[in-house]
Amino acid sequence: MRPTRAEIQLGAIAQNVATAKRLVGNAVQVMAVVKADAYGHGAVPVAKVALDAGATWLGVACPEEAVPLRDVGIRAPILVLSPTAPQQAEVVVRLGLDQCVSDPEQANPLAEEAAKARREVRIHLKVDTGMGRVGVSPREARRAVERLARFPPLKLVGLMTHFADAEAEDSSFSREQLRQFGEVVEGLKAVGVSPAIRHAANSAALLCLPESRLDLVRPGIMLYGCHPRGRVAAGDPALAPALRLRTEVSQLKDLVKGSSMSYGRTFVAPADIRVATLPIGYADGAGRLLSNRGEVLLRGKRVPIIGRVCMDMLMLDASRVPESRVGDEAVLIGRQGDEEITADEFAGWQGTISYEALCRIGPRVPRVYMGSGGACVEGAAWCFRSYLR
Numbered sequence: 001m002r003p004t005r006a007e008i009q010l011g012a013i014a015q016n017v018a019t020a021k022r023l024v025g026n027a028v029q030v031m032a033v034v035k036a037d038a039y040g041h042g043a044v045p046v047a048k049v050a051l052d053a054g055a056t057w058l059g060v061a062c063p064e065e066a067v068p069l070r071d072v073g074i075r076a077p078i079l080v081l082s083p084t085a086p087q088q089a090e091v092v093v094r095l096g097l098d099q100c101v102s103d104p105e106q107a108n109p110l111a112e113e114a115a116k117a118r119r120e121v122r123i124h125l126k127v128d129t130g131m132g133r134v135g136v137s138p139r140e141a142r143r144a145v146e147r148l149a150r151f152p153p154l155k156l157v158g159l160m161t162h163f164a165d166a167e168a169e170d171s172s173f174s175r176e177q178l179r180q181f182g183e184v185v186e187g188l189k190a191v192g193v194s195p196a197i198r199h200a201a202n203s204a205a206l207l208c209l210p211e212s213r214l215d216l217v218r219p220g221i222m223l224y225g226c227h228p229r230g231r232v233a234a235g236d237p238a239l240a241p242a243l244r245l246r247t248e249v250s251q252l253k254d255l256v257k258g259s260s261m262s263y264g265r266t267f268v269a270p271a272d273i274r275v276a277t278l279p280i281g282y283a284d285g286a287g288r289l290l291s292n293r294g295e296v297l298l299r300g301k302r303v304p305i306i307g308r309v310c311m312d313m314l315m316l317d318a319s320r321v322p323e324s325r326v327g328d329e330a331v332l333i334g335r336q337g338d339e340e341i342t343a344d345e346f347a348g349w350q351g352t353i354s355y356e357a358l359c360r361i362g363p364r365v366p367r368v369y370m371g372s373g374g375a376c377v378e379g380a381a382w383c384f385r386s387y388l389r
């Protein structure tokens, strides 16, 4: 098997779901957000573990992401969190998904497909209280509900909104969003419309704004063990990082003072150095912005990445680890010995956030699931899956 792989601790996901459940209490349901292949962790294993640990809903970004979940027999409700195009309506109906509707114009294709299949589609109306990208404005909500009521196969079961900066120290914008959402809920109630499920909270709101938990919460990043603020503050609940990105040294060589390294010759050895080459590159999710910037753990020590990161390889100055050998484990995200590189740190070197760094781990990186019964490989890439079968 390829030495470059992502090890995923399913126990950590279960623990983080349990933390979310403990925080919100029994009256509030937990939707595990497993879009983008569960933020790079693998949607099917994560969904199964999250449901076993107490989540009762799953959230995906598009109906196609629900196909592998239904294929393995998951019957739990799955909400498509983004609006879908008319040609995707058939999948929504066939898989019995809940669909977010952010404009009444989206009702027609859904209703037509539902009528064809003689089925009902459960919809959640998205109210835009400040995120600005999709959703009806609070002002338009009542009229949108009236228009949706003209499509009998559509059953309005949810009202939802999404926070723009619930992770900010200053929660005033989130509170205002919540106030506007509350007004919409009350306004609709006054005219006899009370969808059963009101939901708003992502990880940040779940953690930082308890009054936003309503009937259901929609945590994503915290289930994978990362704090939405990108750092842990005093009083934050402990989250268990679920993913470790590791590889093994493929070659060691000496570079004499003055020699250059990699494409563009952006690194010139300031002295004689020992170079360790790793079989991981930007095609695997170790982005080019790590060039001459990031660090990797080798024999429990941090060593710098030197020169440009290539598509399939990157190089380290391993001079401070003279005992290193070909085949040594190298860790890009996770713990080795007493040292740890968090997903946030790995992301920070690349000018991004843990969310993007995790879901950019490429499809040719096998995901290895570490459970109590040992490791099990379920490569995300089709090639590894078929090879192992």
Ligand SMILES: Cc1ncc(COP(=O)(O)O)c(C=O)c1O
Pocket: 033, 081, 162, 201, 202, 203, 204, 218, 219, 220, 221, 222, 228
């Ligand atoms: C509508 C919606 N709800 C919940 C989430 C989960 O967010 P987070 O990963 O910050 O918890 C997302 C993710 O972007 C989302 O789009």
